[in-house]
Amino acid sequence: MPKFSANLSFLYQDLPFLDRFAAAARDGFMGLEYLGPYAEPKEMVVDALKANGLTQVLFNLPSGDWAGGERGIACLPDRVDEFRDGVAAALDYAAVLDCKRLNVISGLVPKDDADLETLERVLVDNLRYAAPRMADAGIKLLIEPINLRDMPGFFLSTTDHAERILEKVGSDNLYIQYDFYHMQIMQGDLMQTFERLMDRIAHVQLADNPGRNEPGTGEINYGFILSELDRLGYDGWVGCEYRPKAGTTEGLGWMRLYRM
Numbered sequence: 001m002p003k004f005s006a007n008l009s010f011l012y013q014d015l016p017f018l019d020r021f022a023a024a025a026r027d028g029f030m031g032l033e034y035l036g037p038y039a040e041p042k043e044m045v046v047d048a049l050k051a052n053g054l055t056q057v058l059f060n061l062p063s064g065d066w067a068g069g070e071r072g073i074a075c076l077p078d079r080v081d082e083f084r085d086g087v088a089a090a091l092d093y094a095a096v097l098d099c100k101r102l103n104v105i106s107g108l109v110p111k112d113d114a115d116l117e118t119l120e121r122v123l124v125d126n127l128r129y130a131a132p133r134m135a136d137a138g139i140k141l142l143i144e145p146i147n148l149r150d151m152p153g154f155f156l157s158t159t160d161h162a163e164r165i166l167e168k169v170g171s172d173n174l175y176i177q178y179d180f181y182h183m184q185i186m187q188g189d190l191m192q193t194f195e196r197l198m199d200r201i202a203h204v205q206l207a208d209n210p211g212r213n214e215p216g217t218g219e220i221n222y223g224f225i226l227s228e229l230d231r232l233g234y235d236g237w238v239g240c241e242y243r244p245k246a247g248t249t250e251g252l253g254w255m256r257l258y259r260m
């Protein structure tokens with residue numbers, strides 16, 4: 001049976017951030033994920049987790065000026081110091097929140113410097129820096145391919161590229177975050193690819209396509225996918241990273257079907 005994690009950067013948007021924890025627990029979620037906890041004092045996040053009996057499943061390393069349009073800094077040559085500071089900040093929060101997975105957002109290809117080889121070298125070097133530090137803390141480091149329709153210019157958009165990065169980094173503590181929604185848009189063949197890469201996938205996320213709404217609103221057969229995850233013995237979390245069409249709680253009918 002899948003373990004569902006509520007992505008609080010997408011779900012319960014009508015509530016203040018820390019109030020989303022109780023709402024997720026009330027709806028039956030056991031785990032949480034979000035872009036990052038950095039705007040909140042650690043103690044308040046821990047209290048909200050503990051008060052609601054929730055597991056902190058995953059969050060991202062600091063990813064630059066998100067509101068200003070940045071989508072990660074890990075491939076950007078002039079941001080290496082900031083990336084390293086971000087590793088320390090993420091480790092600090094993860095220790096307190098007992099979080100065992102941290103995701104790196106690779107970044108957008110800068111419009112004025114599209115030297116892809118340089119960007120790739122910077123990303124690989126940054127991941128080589130982060131992976132052993134995460135391993136020492138018992139935390140898995142992840143990278144996520146993201147679709148180019150929603151995020152034009154994103155540096156890492158396919159599993160082939162993610163595999164190449166894993167190979168170049170050469171760490172057994174670097175994994176893929178496999179987001180079915182992004183992968184449906186970029187490449188399809190969702191479960192064949194999942195099965196081939198399963199040993200290197202440490203987190204999956206879902207949303208339907210088109211629209212990035214609840215499972216059952218589009219073309220992706222999540223009944224099949226979730227039963228395949230069980231059949232293949234995937235014992236990780238399934239992140240619910242979608243935009244609820246009606247309201248988060250009202251739209252959770254799909255999840256109850258798979259919890260029974």
Ligand SMILES: O=C(O)C(=O)[C@@H](O)CO
Pocket residue numbers: 034035060103105144146179182205241
């Ligand atoms: O957008 C996604 O997909 C994510 O998983 C975010 O954490 C980063 O964009």
Ligand SMILES: [Mg+2]
Pocket residue numbers: 144179205241
């Ligand atoms: Mg995702």
